[in-house]
Amino acid sequence: MTSFESNEINAVELNGIRMEIMLPNFVALAIPENKPDANAPVRFGISVANNTSKPLVFTQNNYLVPELVGLDGQTLERKNPVDETLASEVYDCTLVMPEKKIVFGIEAKLFWQNNKLQFSNGSRLNYSWFFDAIKPGTYQLRFIYDSPGQPIRCYDKEIGEVRTVETIEKVSKATNFVNLYLVNHIPTPSNAIEVDGLLFETLLTERVIIVPKKKLKSKNSSVKFGIRVTNLSPTPHRFIFFGLTPELQDANGQLIHKSGGRNATKYPQEVDYMLAMPGESVTYFLEGKFEERKKLQGNEPSGGVWCFDNLKPGKYRVRFTYRNENTVAIIDKGSNEDMKLLEGIWKGMVSTPFVDFRITQ
Known part of the structure; x- marks a missing residue:
């Protein structure tokens, strides 16, 4: 987590969860050259405020899932999503307690892989999501949080023990959209x-x-x-x-x-x-x-x-x-x-x- 400025006007609240992608509505990135180790990183924050009576649980694999929409209104296919099954496994969790707010730091980048432009939150060899064959143009970007909807076993780093966390009912919540403009230099x-x-x-x-x-x-x-x-x-x-x-x-x-x-x-x-x-x-x-x-x-x-x-x-x-x-x-x-x-x-x-x-x- 890190600190980012928020203008609050873009925040969206639903079922007691208030979320905001902390970027201006207009964001432009220069597409990097198609050569090894060339990339265009972007950093931003996502503010999550919990106005419910139970904790919000974010695990390392389903913190926030991106949605990228093209000018034609079609949602781009997100590749390599992690299939996380909430069974009896133990997760590293981040909890947003009732009446609290956390800002999650997100780092993503544009880079070329096999002559295809990708937008990803990780490196070429280890990412949890990416969009493939991106082209120059304007997109809309937002992030979605899906609550587990059932008790989840979390490792509590403060006490060094595993505990079961009762979460809110199943709900899907999205941030506001921002315009992401990808342009050739x-x-x-x-x-x-x-x-x-x-x-x-x-x-x-x-x-x-x-x-x-x-x-x-x-x-x-x-x-x-x-x-x-x-x-x-x-x-x-x-x-x-x-x-x-x-x-x-x-x-x-x-x-x-x-x-x-x-x-x-x-x-x-x-x-x-x-x-x-x-x-x-x-x-x-x-x-x-x-x-x-x-x-x-x-x-x-x-x-x-x-x-x-x-x-x-x-x-x-x-x-x-x-x-x-x-x-x-x-x-x-x-x-x-x-x-x-x-x-x-x-x-x-x-x-x-x-x-x-x-x-x-």
Whole structure:
């Protein structure tokens, strides 16, 4: 489990179970290149609130089952579902107790397997569900929870014992739908995808980053990662880059863990909502510096600090995931001036294509 922001407006409640897939209604992913170890990951949360009188039981094999619907209204076939029979077996369970809420972290990815694009929640060799032969286009995604409807034997990690849990009656509950837009990237030096009349690009000032073998006070290796949004639509749009940080993959296509902290908390001002008129672009760069040779760290405008540790010489990939869930913002101009309402902020989530770079010594 992890923490995700919720806007509550998309939450769906039925029979005392309140569920929400915690993504903007518009989510765009760049389809990765058809080559080994290339993939496009996506992370999100699913909020589950229990307003019933009994626990909700989620086992490791039937946490939440995805449903993917195409533009033609047809539900895609979900492959390799786990056939879980609730008999006398014992399960690792997560319980959502009455009047409690839990957010489940979901990690999925797009990748190629045997020249077919797949959308899965796991690796090529070990997944519990996947959709096969995905094509570019817009889909609707939601998750479904089916309660066991009968007592289930769970291993309680807190007490280290197996116990029988009385659950609610049999019920099937689904989250809200979100639109998932899968788009081919435009093969330019910076890589880009076009969504909703907007061109999102990954920018990198250096493709080869030389890091000194020894820590030298007089020499500091740095790199600038950036994102550019070009407005190809006839409508002006604003963009806010607070909280945006780079995402790195290693040569095997694995996301590298990113740690973080906060030096301060800053709030966006009007100038931070960058305006792109039709035909214009807005660009945002973050500078990362290598500390102690293998640690890459930097800051972002809201006061946050991001860091990647143990970056050894080799090949890497970088991208950004732009995310905004509000079309308006209220700017507090101080005690002597009125608050100002900004409109026309683009709402949605877009992951830019990965761009390759290399660290060397």
